[in-house]
Each structure stands twice: as C-alpha cells, then as structure tokens.
Amino acid sequence: MGLCTKLFFFCVLVVSGLFTPAAQAQQRYWVLFKDKPALAEGPWVSEQAVAQRRLQHLPVHQPSDAPVHQPYLDSLARRGFSVTSVSKWLNAAVISVLPHQATALQQAGYIQEIRPITGYFQTTSTAVPFQPNYIAKALSQLKSEALFVQSLTGRGVKIGVIDAGFYQAPEKPGLATLFENGRIKQYRDFVSPGRQDLYGEKESGLDAHGTEVLLCLGGNDPYQKVISGLAPEADYYLARTDHGSLESRVEEEYFVRALEWMDSLGVRLVNSSLGYGTGFDNPAENYRPDQMDGGSYIAKAVQMAVEQKGMMLVIAAGNDGGNKKWQILNTPADAPGVLTVGATDYFSWVKQGYSGIGPGFLPYLKPDVACFASSGTSFSAPIITGLIACLLEEKPSLTAAQLTDILHRSSHLYPFGNNYVGYGVPNAGKALELAHNLSAFPKAVPLEVHGNRFIYKPKSRNNIADNGGIVLFRKQSPTLVMAQQKLSSRVKRIVVKRLPGETHTTLQVGTTVMELVWR
Template sequence: MSMFKPLLALLALSWLIQSADAQSNKYWVYFKDKPLAAVHEPEKALSPAAIQKRDLLAVSRWQWTDVAVSPDYLQALAAAGASVEVASKWLNAASCHADEATIARIRALPFVAQVTPLGQPLVAARKPTTPENNRKEFGLAVKQMNATTLIDRQLTAKDVLIGVIDAGFYGASSNEFLRYLFEQNRILGIRDMVSPRRRTDFFNVSETSSDDHGTTVLQMIAGLSPDKKQYGLATEAKFYLARTDHGDREFRAEEDYWIASMEWMDSLGVRIINTSLGYAQGFDNPNENYSPEQMDGKTTAISRAAHIATEEKGLLLVVAAGNEGSTYNWKIVSAPADVQGVLSVGATTPNGIKTFYSSTGPDFLPYLKPNVSCVPQVSAGTSFSAPMITGFAACLIQAAPDKSAKEIIKAIEQSGNLYPLGNNFIGYGIPNAAHALKILQGEAAGKTHQTVKAKESYLIAKQAKNDELTAVFHKSNETKVVAQEVPSGNKNGFLIKKHKDAARTTVLIGDELWEILWE
C-alpha cells in the first residue's frame, strides 16, 4: 500500500512543530500549472482497486486532477520559509504554515496563482475520554427505511470499500459491535491527520473529548453484536478510516486534512465515503466563520474538492447536513453538504418530520438540500442519520455494483416517501429499500401523487394505519417549508387547514401523497 501513499503524507509535519510555530498562520497556496510528464500512467497514482473501480464505472483512468503537485513548487515554498503540510493534487494547491513576511514572498513566486488564509495552527489542551459502547437497539431507522428488505435479501455490502472521515475512532478495536471487523481484517487502512505519528495507538489513546465519535458512526454503519444482532447494514464491507478533526477545537485549518483523506481514499478504490464533519460557523476564531451565502456548493475549498470527488472520481459522498437548524443566524446546511453531487442527509423525528436541529437547504441553491433524511440511530444529530444512509447505499452498491454513484443517489432519492415533492426540510424524505432496489432494476420510480386546489381547508378522506407515517409540510413555494406538523385524523379523515404563509402544502399519509395548491 505504501507505493500509493500520496505525497501529502510524506510532507505532514508533527504536532509539536505546529504547536511551536506560534507566529504563523495556515494558508492555501494555489498553483498555476502542473508537471505533465508521464501523465498517462495512472498506476503511479492509483491502486489496482482504484483502477478497477474506474473501469467498472466507466470513469477515465487518467485525469489531470490525479497528477501530483509539482515537487519543485513545494520545495520553493519551503525555501521561502513556509512549512508545507498537505499537498492536494485535486485542487493543485498546498496548505502551509507561514508568517506574513513569508506569505508576501510566496505571493510573488511566478507559479503561484492565489494564496488564501486557512486558519490558525492547531494548539489545544488534550482531554482524555472514556469509550462508551452504545447499546441502543437496531430498529427504528431500519423500520423507517424498510431496510429489513436488504437483510432478507442478504445484502450486507459485501466487500464494498467504505471510507469514514471523522473526529476519531477511540475504542473501536475493543467495541463489542465492531470487534469482528478487526478479527476479519476488514479495517484495511487508517490515517490520523491531526497527529500523523500515531499508528499503534490510533484506537487505544484518546486526545480529545470527541475521539470516539467516529467509533459510534462506524457502529451505525457496520455494527454487529457477537450474537449476530445488527446495529448497522454494511456488516461485510471493508473500511478505510481517517481522523481529520481535533474534537476540542474548531478551525478552518482542518479542511485540508479532510481533503487529503478523501484523495487518499479515492486512490485506494473506495466507493463510498461517510463524513459527519461540516464547516460553517462556530470556529474558535470568529474571523474564520463562513457566511451563509458561501454555502453555495462551490466557494469553500472543501466543497470544491467534494465536487471533484463526485463529478470526476465517481465517489459517493454521504455527508451529514448539520445540526444548525435551530441556530438563529444560520439554520442551513454546512460545507460540504452544500455540494450538488453529494448525498446530504438530514434527521427526522420518529414521526417523519424534521427534527428541530437538522439543518435546512438554503433558498438560493438551484437544487434540493438535504437530499434525504431518516431518524438518527442513536442519540441526536444528523451525524447519526448519515451512517444509516451510508450502510443503505453500500448495500445498493453490492446489489448493483456497476451503477454509478449518481445512479445510486438517484435511486435513494426516488425511493423517498416524499418523492417527487421534496422540500428543504427533509429532502425527498425517508428512503425505502424495496423501492430503491426496484428502481435500480429499471422499474418506474416514485409514487403517484394527487394535486388538488383548495381555499381555506381540504379534507383527505383517508384513515391511517397505526404504524403509518403522517406528515404535513406547508410551503411558500415548491420546496421552501414555512411550517410542518404531524396531522391528527378522525373517522372522517384528515382536515388540512391553510397556513397563513403557505402557497401550497404537501401531505403524506402512509404511502400516499397530496399536493394542495391554495387559491
């Protein structure tokens, strides 16, 4: 595996060097060009598994974004006084630590296209934590998504390569629901971008209070108890794990770690990546906060890299939508969940409406975000909804390995219980495994819906079964929700009343949909 190790790993600096450089900040340095010698040799940049994946999905073996950053340019940055940390071949850029005088010299270099601040160095106290094995039963999310269909058909994501990028995997090797992954050698590779020298203690030593977050996420994707009770859907997948987030601090300076890890996973043939990380606001230095308008899928470096991953590399990225839905001055999805091609996942209540915290899609995007939603498997947070969708998607890849990431996403969206009447609260709603499998087999997508017109109220003369979801989304236009509710029915059915700010209302009762246009 070492022969495919990206240049960024060789350039990563130690934690101590970062911490000592108190006067420096972190920057992205973008280059104007690349060395194009030997560009038709993908085997120098990709593993056999990656080449096999590209051939299967009819993705070009060689791409300009696979060519490494010029070593001469990196040496020139070092000669100018910068400490290079990550070289991104996709962005044709390098992140580095430097003071203002050094950055002035770098800006003057003839091959430098742009220099942008990335943030301050990571310097923080480390807090020990104790791993916790979550014993919540595997059930509600699976029931919502009709995912027992996958289990009944013995779809377990067998040998699908999954990447997980998170804040840490402390305790994973001793977690009773994940131990089998280690016993069966299903953890193929690990990378700690925050503390690059850590390898033997990757699973056994905690540096921050969030170092077991990725362990819980992994359990939601692939957890299996010793008595074969499932806590995740992808129980026969194989995994690459990367830690890119310092759990006790928030910096833009971690975005390059995420990008580097994604490039690493792609080079190894990973088909699907799950990440619970998002970048928007709440940074330790408020000057690093993004504005809502920058969540447009193309402004942030992390979103630009995610766009390359989905449009050029054939990767299926599953990204938690974010937990800012109730934040007064934000509310919307964070980067990279804002990218059109990623599968952004929101969180629902058990009743199937949006949780108060789940981030919504911004008004200015010409596409729908989030894409789908489901109830979190444990606790709260879109971090624990996304892994359920990742396992779901990995099983679909096993069922139809030649389908592209876009085709898998389309099947998941079209199987949603709100399709085609998606909204910016929960996207196309909760996916249905049986429907998704049929869609991948070429059957008609989605359910029919009735469009009706009404003035002040509309009676839907239908009774709901005890276990059927019922939900109402009042909207100001086709997708923007202004209010949601779980309707109360009686023997006559459901009386839907017009919301004062609504131009239309979507009503879900079991498997049936109505769109009421208010006159």
C-alpha cells in the same frame, strides 16, 4: 447517540523566514497553482481505483491524480514559506504568512490564486450514549427487512469513514467481528500521524465518535443477536481528521487528504459525520451562513470526488437546526453531488429540531434524504451509507448519480422534496427494485387547489401510524418550508387551511403523499 461533527477547516499560510512576526498575526492560505507541467506517466492511483473507474466508464488517467509540481513547492520553500499541506486534486498547497507576504507572493508566475482560509468546521456532540434500540428504529423505518431477505450485507464494498477518532473500537461487541474477520483494512490518523496506539490512546472527548458511527454502519453482535448497521461485511478504511477539543480549519486540509488517500486505494463509498460552519476556536476562522453555497475548498474537493473519481459521498447535514444564528447545514454537506442526510422523528417523519436545514439560496435541494436519529445526524448518515453499500453489493456498476437518484426516488415524499428532510425517508425495498429498473415508480402529479381550504378524508387509516403518520409541510415555494405540522393519526377528516404566503403544501398521510399547489 447522534453526534454530528462540525469540523473546522482552518488554513494558515506559513510564515516567511525573512520575517519574525507575532504568531497571532499570521494567517493560513490556500495557494492554488496554475498548472501541472511535465506530468509524469501515470497511473497515480492503485489498480483497485482504476478498476472502479472502468466499471463506471470514467477516465482512468486524470491530471488531478498527478502530484503537485515539485518545483513549485521548492520555490515556496526557497522563499521561506513552510508548506503544511498539499492537495493534488485542488493543485494547491497550504502555507501561513502575514497578509502583505501573501500579496507579494501573488505576483509569482506559477500561482493562480491565493485565498485566505476563514471559516469553521465543527463537531456537534451530545451526551446521549449509543443505544442499539434507537438504531433498530431507524432500520425499521427504512423497511430494511428487504435487505435481510436478500442476504445483503455490503460484502465486497469498500467504505471509507472520515471522523474524529475510533477509540476502543476493537473492544465494542458490535464491532468485534469486523476486526476478527479482517474487515478493517487500513486506518490513518491525519491529526496525530505519529500515534502508535490508534485505538487505545485518547486525545479528546470525541475520540470515540467514529467508533459509534462505525457501529451504525457495520455493527453486528452475533452473541446478543443485535444488528446496528446494514453493512457488517463491507471492507473499511478509517481516517481520523478531527481533533475533538481543538477546532481549527487545518482539519479541512486533513479531510481533503483523507479523501485523496481513500480514492487512491479504490474506496468507492465514503461516510462522514463531519461538517464545517461556525464554532472554531479562533472566531476569525468561522464561516458565514451565506458561504454554505458549495464554494468552499472542502466542498470543491468532495464534488471532485463524486464527479471525477466516481466516489459516493454521504455527509451528515449537521445539528445546527435549532441554532437561531445558524440553522442551516454545514460544508461539505452543501456540495452538489454528495448525498446529504438529515434526521427525522420516528413516529411522525418530520425534521428533528436539531437537524440542519438546506439554505434557500442553493440552486439544488439539500438535504437529499433523512431518517430517524435520536440525537444527531451523525447517526442518520451511516444508516443510509449502509443501505447504499447493500445496493452496491447488489449492483456494483451503479454510479454515484444513479445511487443518488435511487435514494431520492425511493423516499416517501418523492418527488415533492423540501429543505427540511429532502425527499424524506428511503424505502429499502423500493431502492432495490430501482437498482434494477430506474423507472420502476412513476412520479406523482401535484394537485391544484383553488381557494384557501382543502379537505381530505383518508379511505383507510391502516398503517398510517407505521409510515410517518399525518404531516403537513407548509412551503413558501416548491421546496422552502415555512412550518411543519404533525396531526393525530386517528383523525377522520383533514382540513388544510392555507397560511399567508403559503404556495405549496405537502400532505403526508402514511404512504399517501399529495402536493397541493395553491391557486
């Protein structure tokens, strides 16, 4: 089952006590402070977080770890503003007020900027139930037996899961061993922090979404001998930041707070199948497609997590690929540095129709990689996260940048990525080899084609069907796809006729990949 959650991030600037305006006239705002004066002595994070930074040669003491300057928050309170959220990383607070009140507040000397929160974070759901046989196909596609041979299970790796809820997770046979063996270390509900029954109380129809994501990450039923996740022996830190039936931008605040919480505990690897774009309950909060440029506050937070904190973030690309009014991925999947995961078909490794497309205006390639998911990128992302957990178990010193490079280079289209499936489907065996030797596989070289036709005769058709079949990605630039085309794996002669406007074509014939550059 593949739900890719798009979570709205709706930030409201809380009403000044001097006025009593109608609730609908208020708006949420990020209030960004200029500095953090009089910083106290650190560290402000756990010993585990310090150890992770030392392992990656990152600064141990970072100003962004320090709390927001309390007198600034006190000043907002004295002005009658109620702070609903605080981010130490962004050095910001969220309040809700009328626009003219926000304008007046801008004059305060300690405030750098006040930005209204518009835009939406959405959960894309599906009615297809979780089916382990679908996950088995994804594991097969990644050639995951290479991990099993090495007995890699994510042991010793801390994984954070930010999602919409983990309803009935302890009751799932595939997750029983995680709970019995103490692998679920902590769980925080940022939506309803007062809830007592974290796994048994249901607030929306999407409360089990995180449960199914967890099955794709660490699922293992020893009695039925079913493995549905590659990291059954990792340690898990769970965060609920999305209310499945109430979509608003406040959920972006919860997301950022969950990231900060996980970092403080030394969590190294984070998976989220949430994304913000369009579909908020309040249409004014919806983002525009051109805002999927890595500039949202949630995107900035995840970029900081990667670049400054050394965290590896894996984000689902979203399920709007078939939505003609949107089509592209959601934020924070647009952020530089995060590993964005799309979804492919199983038999021919083309983009699934629903999988979000990378915007053509980004200066970097998105998505990064992809793998099979039957009904949503929510379930392709945790499969890739499980693979990364095994790589970290094998070599804990790998940085987020190195892990991203390994995933890119081990994928079947590399180095000829595109905005449909990124660099394609990773190969677990290649990834393991690259973990020990980052230059193990040399780059392929493009082939210049003069004229408007190219003919290729496969020397052998063995294993073509088991390695993605025959696919053409027709592109109007090195990365932007015009159309994807599946051919029968039985054809003996492939004739590629150049389309109007086509400048590059990636020809995939099983494990053979060629990049045609039309001249």
